[in-house]
Amino acid sequence: MSVLVYVEIGKGKIKKSSLEAVNYGARIAAQLNTKVIAIVIGDGDFSDLGKAGANKVFKLNNEKLSNFDGIYLTEAIAQVATAENSTVIVFSHDFTGKEVAPRIAAKFKAGIVAGAVDNPIISGESFSVLKNVFSGKATALYSISSSKKIISILPNSFPVKLDGEAAELLDFNVNLDNVTSPIKVIAVKKDTAELNxxxxxxxxxxxxxxxxxxxxxxxxxxxxxxxxxxxxxxxxxxxxxxxxxxxxxxxxxxxxxxxxxxxxxxxxxxxxxxxxxxxxxxxxxxxxxxxxxxxxxxxxxxxxxxxxxxxxxxxxxxxxxxx
Ligand SMILES: Cc1cc2nc3c(=O)[nH]c(=O)nc-3n(C[C@H](O)[C@H](O)[C@H](O)COP(=O)(O)OP(=O)(O)OC[C@H]3O[C@@H](n4cnc5c(N)ncnc54)[C@H](O)[C@@H]3O)c2cc1C
The missing domain is CATH 3.40.50.1220 (TPP-binding domain)
Known part of the structure; x- marks a missing residue:
């Protein structure tokens, strides 16, 4: 069993929203008495991932992941989740989280809460997770009891804590040979803004x-x-x-x-x-x-x-x- 957290890097640094997601995963893992695995694509300084609570960091290697196409990303994350028997998969509710988390949920026939704003209340196999509804005018408590649970968390809902220990960094080779995407990337324009x-x-x-x-x-x-x-x-x-x-x-x-x-x-x-x-x-x-x-x-x-x-x-x- 493990808690898997998808992490993104921006300009060589782990995004703050991803550190929030790792913290969130670590709090769940502590309750389930299991480990947190962070997955990253690309290069950068990953030292904060251990401090945020990850036990292992998997660097996913595959040419097809270079353009962050949600179809390849979904398959890659699913391969790690299967290999590591991840029962909880956490994303930040950002562009990637909005695209990939529902695809992962569909692939595993798992319950999903998109845009969580509080830690889950864990009771046996069931998680109750608070999220905003009606454009933020109200909150609702969602209950998921599928064997795998997918949660994306709303950025800036939690302060970042970096008081953990170093994580083990490992390469993970995903096999995407049999996966094709209908998306053709024509151009990649990088965000040049200093601040995310x-x-x-x-x-x-x-x-x-x-x-x-x-x-x-x-x-x-x-x-x-x-x-x-x-x-x-x-x-x-x-x-x-x-x-x-x-x-x-x-x-x-x-x-x-x-x-x-x-x-x-x-x-x-x-x-x-x-x-x-x-x-x-x-x-x-x-x-x-x-x-x-x-x-x-x-x-x-x-x-x-x-x-x-x-x-x-x-x-x-x-x-x-x-x-
Ligand atoms: C399904 C759906 C999803 C949508 N999602 C989003 C979304 O994610 N984000 C989003 O922003 N919108 C979204 N919209 C659009 C949204 O409904 C509004 O149309 C939009 O937010 C209006 O943008 P605006 O306030 O810039 O423009 P306007 O509505 O045109 O308002 C311009 C404002 O500027 C003021 N103004 C004019 N001149 C000056 C001046 N000289 N000095 C100071 N103030 C001035 C006016 O008084 C007015 O209040 C969505 C709409 C739909 C239907």
């Missing part, structure tokens, strides 16, 4: 109120000054004003930063679903009746083209006074 959106403590996000991509300079400047990641609403990504990996919400990335700036975003329920777990929300909108103000901790009614430059200047002044 899901991992960021502060996020500066903007919407259609900014009128066009040429106006994002002030958003990027504010983000740089605050050490923040940039994000956007869905129409902004759909119109190619910003890259799709910045789109937050129900159909985009779900984030829970400490501080979220929403500039020229109306606050539609589908947008809120991905950001309303943020600890502090600051809304800048020219319409005093914009729905986002109902979810705001701080609201500024005003034209973003006047307010944001003033905010940038205020941050500059604040920093200058600190030196």
């Amino acid at each position: 959106l899901s991992d960021a403590d502060v996020v500066v996000s903007a919407g259609r109120g900014l009128k066009g991509p040429e106006n994002w300079g002030m958003v990027e400047e504010l983000a740089t000054m605050l050490g923040a990641a940039t994000a956007c609403s869905r129409p902004v990504a759909d119109m190619n004003w910003r890259p799709h990996h910045e789109h937050v919400g129900q159909t985009g990335v779900a984030i829970r930063p400490n501080l979220y700036f929403a500039i020229g975003i109306s606050g539609a329920i589908q947008h809120l679903a991905g950001v309303n777990g943020s600890k502090t929300i600051v809304v800048i909108n020219s319409d005093k009746d914009a729905p986002f103000f109902k979810s705001a901790d701080y609201g500024i009614v005003g034209d973003a083209f006047e307010v944001v430059p003033k905010l940038i200047q205020a941050v500059k002044n604040f920093k200058a006074n600190q030196n």
